[in-house]
Amino acid sequence: MAARKTPEKTLGESLRDHGLSRRGFLKFCAATTSMMALPPSLAPAIAAALETAKRPSVIWLSFQECTGCTESLTRSHAPTLEDLILDFISLDYHHTLQAAAGEAAEEARLQAMEANKGEYLVIVDGSIPGPDANPGFSTVAGHSNYQTLMETVEHAAAVIAVGTCAAFGGIPQAKPNPTGAMSVMDLVKDKPVVNVSGCPPIPMVITGVLAHYLVFGRLPELDSYGRPLAFYGQSIHDRCYRRPFYDRGLFAESFDDEGAKLGWCLYRLGCKGPSTYNACATMKWNDGTSWPIESGHPCLGCSEPSFWDAGGFYEPLSVPLTLRPETLLQAGAVGAVVGGGLAALARKKVKDAAGTRQPVTVEELEQKL
């Protein structure tokens, strides 16, 4: 099989090969600009950059996951901008989507890695049983997820962790974390990692990050959790159309009371919008039809670390409404110090374990089970 070198054609050439007119290209750029959460005035600059951009090779690894993230990306109602963006990357390995199976599939991954050394992107969905965990909890082609991940990212340009499981450990990592699940950023320390969290993430956010890489040739600006600021820069609460009700102290107290019927704020029904950063409030779901809060349900905070263990979904956030901003800032500073210490400890643990990585054997599986 020939090596899978990234095609030499630019995006502009590929688009014209698809029969796209220059007006169509302008429209594509307007929609892409919107998808990247950039001002519409940047569309001409996006057009100029896309005209000369090259298709990057992408290797998509799926580990401990439910395939919801891939479903989110591919189950759009109709051919959409997401499809177009996917046309303009070279998706060389995705074991849910690719036709090849078994050794041929793994060979495709290795060839793409070799032919695009230092230039390919790795997308990961799902968490990874850490180096200390029983590797048999999740294997592909007889190799532990940990081994596959570390081998694949070694010569990658960057890693995109798609979904809360890959970004923060997600549901597999929920207490008591039986599989020793870890996130990509827990394990990959020497490559840029972008976290596109959400359970699942909004498809336009996934492709928005890819589009940003295509347009600018680099990764977008990130927040402290490694998430693109363009999509995770503001809280659900700050962008919520029900926010004016919060400001006026108008809350639904139960799912069928008058406040709920009038569309008042869902804070007291457990909405995690004030502590959740995501783009649902503007990008919405199902081709922009609606989103959980518009459908009358509180935000679960699915794009945040440990959302599954963050208390009851229907329990109000513990921060009292009367707390003053300076008190919150002090609390945040304490949290940052504690969090930083824990993160350093976790990093050391991972580093210590990394040197002892071995292939999985039957004896090992039986011993640990």
Added chain:
Amino acid sequence: MSGLDPIASQSSPGPACAKAPRDHGHALSILHQIRHALGILIETGEETRIDLNAMPFGPGDLERLTDVLGRGEVQASVEALGPTLIQETAIPGVWLVDYRGTEDQRLTLHIEIALTPEILRPRPEDLAESIATLDSRMPRRDLEPGDSPPTS
């Protein structure tokens, strides 16, 4: 009429919540932004585009906005990568541009404050090729050396 009618209808409430949409107050802020942009267009000719997809609209906000803007005399459609529906509003210089995909799903919805929406204008690269395009479509008459062009 028209395929332009759906511009504001994508987030319309369904039959289950058919009563009048509540006012979340977001349309008013966009109207003020349009007013400011119109002032700049008139004074300097600078155009503005507002991406309504990026707005935290609640149910009814888009309908309220388009109701205030009204409908003007011009409607147009561009067929490229699916339809793009252009509707002049009742405010001269303010346009709704609805970018739709090949199966009519909305890609994004812009308000343009401009003399004409950008997508209606020929692209400069296309314009540069226009004479050659016309020449290639004109009936050819092979001229013998020494012939002069036909005169009327």
